[in-house]
Amino acid sequence: MKTINIGGVPEHFNLAWYLTLKNGEYKDEGINLRWKDYFGGTGEMCKALREGEIDLAVILTEGIIKDIIAGNPSKIVQTFVQSPLIWGIHVANNSKYQNIEDIKGTKAAISRFGSGSHLMAYINAQNNNWDIDKDLDFEVIKNLDGALKGLNNGVGDYFMWEKFTTKPYVDKGIFRRIDECPTPWPCFVIAVRDEFLEHNKEDVKTILDIVNNTTVEFKDIPSIDKTISNRYNQKLEDVQEWLSLTEWSQELIDENTLSVVQDKLFDLEIIPKKVNYNTLVSKI
Structure with a gap:
């Protein structure tokens, strides 16, 4: 069984990962997916990708774009949450x-x-x-x-x-x-280290297929609002409002959206240059 390491923030956005792990769906496909919570958020995950501590990250769009342009050898392979943060x-x-x-x-x-x-x-x-x-x-x-x-x-x-x-x-x-x-753009994407992606593209595709099968019907899971409320110590009405505002994605982020992000980051002098679409993404 192949061990693959993934990181994300310990927040309600990532409950789909917890559910699919709990159900053993990755192990059924011969993948030992190991999840690590990153309480320090995107900056900490960018460092973990660079150092090979994790192979994949569920990470803020603007943060990983900035870090790839700064030399992080990773690619965005999918939008995870389509709605703004x-x-x-x-x-x-x-x-x-x-x-x-x-x-x-x-x-x-x-x-x-x-x-x-x-x-x-x-x-x-x-x-x-x-x-x-x-x-x-x-x-x-x-x-x-x-x-x-x-x-x-x-x-x-x-x-x-x-x-x-x-x-x-x-x-x-x-x-x-x-x-x-x-945020003026979709908030979370899934990024993968280049070296890992080069040799494990089919495994990455399998992982995405599994989590996407859950996110596509996430809001229809029975009592999902109560599950989130209990797990994350949030009021039920707050969870219900969050669910009404949140949309997941199963698609690769498009070129126009990445241009919007880069334009804004460049305008604010957060990035020193803009790069082409294929520098930032890899289609699985």
């Missing part, structure tokens, strides 16, 4: 900051440079007509736990993370959400 913009509950204008020029707490929380701070700044050079500053806090501990102790002033993941902490009065910032 809705980033909540959070401050400590006792913070003096009440709105977006209040946090202009303050420190964004980010998991690491190159992560979604880092890149989306630029998108948010542009959306609000801030001066990118003067009004953005960063404090690395590693992950959500780092933000939970740090923000209330003055480590960073605001923190951007997926709004439904952080909603329980808003409800508990640890964070206060002052605004939202959706």
